[in-house]
Amino acid sequence: MRHTLLAIVTLILLAASSARAADTRYYQLQKGDYPHDVAVAPDGTAWFSGQRLGIAGKVDPATGNVTRIPLGKNSAPHGVIIGPDGAPWFTDGGQNAIVRVDPKTSTVKVWPLPPERSPFVNLNTAVFDPKGRVWFTGQNGVYGRLDPASGDMKVWDAPRGRGAYGITATPEGEIWFVSLANSYLANIDPESGAATVYEPPTKAQGARRVWSDSTGRLWISEWNAGQVGMYDPATKTWKEWKLPGERPQAYAVWVDPDDKVWLSDWGANSIVRFDPATEKFDSFASDKANAEVRQMLGRKGEAWAAESGTDRLRLIRYAPATQ
Amino acid sequence: MLKGTSARIAAIGFALLSVGGGAIAEDGDAARGERVFQYCFSCHSVDPNERTPLEGPSLYHILGRPTASLPSFNYSDAMKKRGAGGLKWDAPTLNAYIADPQAIVPGTRMSAAPLRDDQARADLIAYLAKSGPYRP
Numbered sequence: 001m002r003h004t005l006l007a008i009v010t011l012i013l014l015a016a017s018s019a020r021a022a023d024t025r026y027y028q029l030q031k032g033d034y035p036h037d038v039a040v041a042p043d044g045t046a047w048f049s050g051q052r053l054g055i056a057g058k059v060d061p062a063t064g065n066v067t068r069i070p071l072g073k074n075s076a077p078h079g080v081i082i083g084p085d086g087a088p089w090f091t092d093g094g095q096n097a098i099v100r101v102d103p104k105t106s107t108v109k110v111w112p113l114p115p116e117r118s119p120f121v122n123l124n125t126a127v128f129d130p131k132g133r134v135w136f137t138g139q140n141g142v143y144g145r146l147d148p149a150s151g152d153m154k155v156w157d158a159p160r161g162r163g164a165y166g167i168t169a170t171p172e173g174e175i176w177f178v179s180l181a182n183s184y185l186a187n188i189d190p191e192s193g194a195a196t197v198y199e200p201p202t203k204a205q206g207a208r209r210v211w212s213d214s215t216g217r218l219w220i221s222e223w224n225a226g227q228v229g230m231y232d233p234a235t236k237t238w239k240e241w242k243l244p245g246e247r248p249q250a251y252a253v254w255v256d257p258d259d260k261v262w263l264s265d266w267g268a269n270s271i272v273r274f275d276p277a278t279e280k281f282d283s284f285a286s287d288k289a290n291a292e293v294r295q296m297l298g299r300k301g302e303a304w305a306a307e308s309g310t311d312r313l314r315l316i317r318y319a320p321a322t323q
Numbered sequence: 324m325l326k327g328t329s330a331r332i333a334a335i336g337f338a339l340l341s342v343g344g345g346a347i348a349e350d351g352d353a354a355r356g357e358r359v360f361q362y363c364f365s366c367h368s369v370d371p372n373e374r375t376p377l378e379g380p381s382l383y384h385i386l387g388r389p390t391a392s393l394p395s396f397n398y399s400d401a402m403k404k405r406g407a408g409g410l411k412w413d414a415p416t417l418n419a420y421i422a423d424p425q426a427i428v429p430g431t432r433m434s435a436a437p438l439r440d441d442q443a444r445a446d447l448i449a450y451l452a453k454s455g456p457y458r459p
Binding site: 078141 | 364
């Protein structure tokens with residue numbers, strides 16, 4: 001009887017394991033592509049920021065074919081997002097500029113930061129607000145706003161100086177960012193640009209990236225603490241959870257359309273998915289060491305991760321809660 | 324920190340060198356290098372009293388320091404491996420690393436883009452040299 005039970009449990013575990021493996025597809029890029037961030041467009045095309053080579057990478061998810069588009073002299077793109085126009089938009093540290101690539105013509109348009117913010121603010125991440133304006137962070141201690149329609153750009157000093165890192169917009173259009181070096185969450189007034197700081201419960205937790213769920217709750221990857229934090233602006237309450245494993249380091253965070261929270265954990269070399277309802281984590285380890293996933297984005301049924309350490313993109317197909 | 328008069332790399336004994344594809348210009352200017360340090364600023368400090376937990380290790384007294392040797396910093400496996408192999412941050416190595424971090428220490432966690440401008444790197448190294456050489 002005991003042996004039968006053991007066999008059944010083993011079969012179930014094997015089935016679960018193989019199902020997970022089947023859900024993952026890796027896209028091997030060329031050596032040195034160094035995909036820092038990745039974003040998936042509405043048509044399924046994956047775009048990555050090739051920071052080391054100064055390129056936009058365009059990946060056909062069906063064939064794995066890669067098109068590399070040079071972004072300009074000294075380009076070194078850190079982040080990529082998909083705008084409301086379906087185009088990839090880059091935070092390009094090397095050019096100290098916001099950059100758009102036309103997905104059809106590959107035409108590159110560059111909006112440099114103002115001269116007083118040159119040569120380098122270490123541009124990090126961007127997000128769109130409902131008015132079509134691009135909000136961005138610079139890790140040297142700035143955040144800013146670009147109106148692509150008019151070209152108007154404003155840049156503000158971040159509270160306490162360096163560290164401004166991840167940024168997100170809530171469904172209501174509120175803009176929030178986090179500071180890695182100074183371990184805070186901040187809300188930006190979208191018109192005045194003033195930032196208000198919110199302190200997570202854990203001191204010096206290293207708030208690296210932030211993403212909003214469908215209700216406007218902010219989910220934060222806490223790098224130093226190895227935790228995922230949550231701030232609910234509606235109730236003004238915080239909660240934090242430690243990631244599994246001995247020495248977790250939470251880097252990327254993205255909340256899927258079903259409000260499950262995806263993170264990358266450098267300590268375990270894994271992607272984890274956190275279910276706020278059950279407060280449980282699922283782990284999806286990389287099949288290569290030192291994957292170093294710095295950012296995740298996705299869409300319903302697809303979680304994309306950029307493995308900067310292995311020159312790969314990783315696609316995890318998951319079953320959405322609702323079809 | 325490290326503000327003031329410019330220093331020439333020649334004064335600390337650098338010649339025109341080439342390591343790993345990155346040439347060191349003969350005359351680095353520390354004053355210009357302080358501006359170049361903006362490329363490093365978000366993750367590194369040259370202030371010995373810095374208390375902010377930064378992503379990168381302190382660059383105070385960096386020149387000549389053995390790689391991955393600050394006990395308080397959590398280095399990547401790649402950097403530890405190079406340190407165990409005897410790599411030191413002398414000027415040519417530092418120059419080559421800044422020119423292309425992944426080429427010199429494959430797997431380094433430092434995600435800074437290559438700084439390809441020879442003069443900018445020379446200026447930066449001159450600036451870093453102002454805190455003095457490594458002291459065990």
